[in-house]
Amino acid sequence: MIVKCAIHLILLGWAVSVFWLASQDALGADPVKAIIHFYGIGALNLLVLTLVISPAARKFKLSVLMRQRRLIGLYCFAYACMHIICYWWLELNFSPASFVDELVKRPYIWLGMLGFVILLTLAATSPHKAKLRLGRRWQTVHNFIYLASILVWLHFFLSRKADILEPGLYALTILLLLSFRYRKLQRWYKNRPK
Ligand code: HEM
Numbered sequence: 001m002i003v004k005c006a007i008h009l010i011l012l013g014w015a016v017s018v019f020w021l022a023s024q025d026a027l028g029a030d031p032v033k034a035i036i037h038f039y040g041i042g043a044l045n046l047l048v049l050t051l052v053i054s055p056a057a058r059k060f061k062l063s064v065l066m067r068q069r070r071l072i073g074l075y076c077f078a079y080a081c082m083h084i085i086c087y088w089w090l091e092l093n094f095s096p097a098s099f100v101d102e103l104v105k106r107p108y109i110w111l112g113m114l115g116f117v118i119l120l121t122l123a124a125t126s127p128h129k130a131k132l133r134l135g136r137r138w139q140t141v142h143n144f145i146y147l148a149s150i151l152v153w154l155h156f157f158l159s160r161k162a163d164i165l166e167p168g169l170y171a172l173t174i175l176l177l178l179s180f181r182y183r184k185l186q187r188w189y190k191n192r193p194k
Pocket residue numbers: 033036037039040041043044047080083084087109112113114115116119152155156159160
């Protein structure tokens with residue numbers, strides 16, 4: 001309970017802090033870009049954190065950590081929603097025509113959209129009731145988190161025109177975390193529900 005409250009406080013406070021910084025004129029020359037970046041990187045970091053939790057919980061025998069995975073996953077989804085809403089609102093003024101134009105000019109947005117559809121599916125199937133209803137298929141659906149991490153990384157990498165270092169560090173982290181799942185994915189593939 002205390003851990004959950006602390007997570008809510010930190011992640012809600014963090015999410016709101018960017019608007020406070022904007023009101024103080026503290027986001028630099030391009031505050032719109034800074035806000036979109038803040039939520040995009042926030043969502044990516046939380047996605048990576050959800051991938052860190054199970055190997056870390058297993059290694060250090062911390063079941064309390066494992067119980068926080070769903071909550072952090074839902075915050076990842078919420079930050080991704082804020083990233084998209086702020087982009088549509090602050091950059092495109094909710095204009096569908098500008099959005100279509102962007103899809104042509106910036107193809108990496110398609111990758112972000114695919115990643116988002118996966119996150120949306122995972123959030124929608126995260127309640128306990130959905131888990132019971134889906135049975136063994138629940139794990140199949142939730143294995144798509146690995147594909148989402150690759151799609152979102154590609155979206156991030158392609159949005160950065162010149163910078164290699166930061167996307168490179170994220171790539172190494174994600175590859176390492178996916179390598180921990182190699183056996184699990186192999187086993188799942190052999191016994192997958194047909
Ligand atoms: C409908 C889905 C999405 C749209 C339309 C979208 C849009 C964008 C745009 C326009 C940018 C470039 C911002 C700029 O530099 O001008 C961007 C960057 C980024 N997006 Fe997304 N995105 C989507 C989904 C996602 C998701 C699901 C995540 C993470 C879970 C994500 C994470 C990022 C990150 C990390 C960046 C790089 C931020 C930066 O370096 O400035 N995006 N996105």
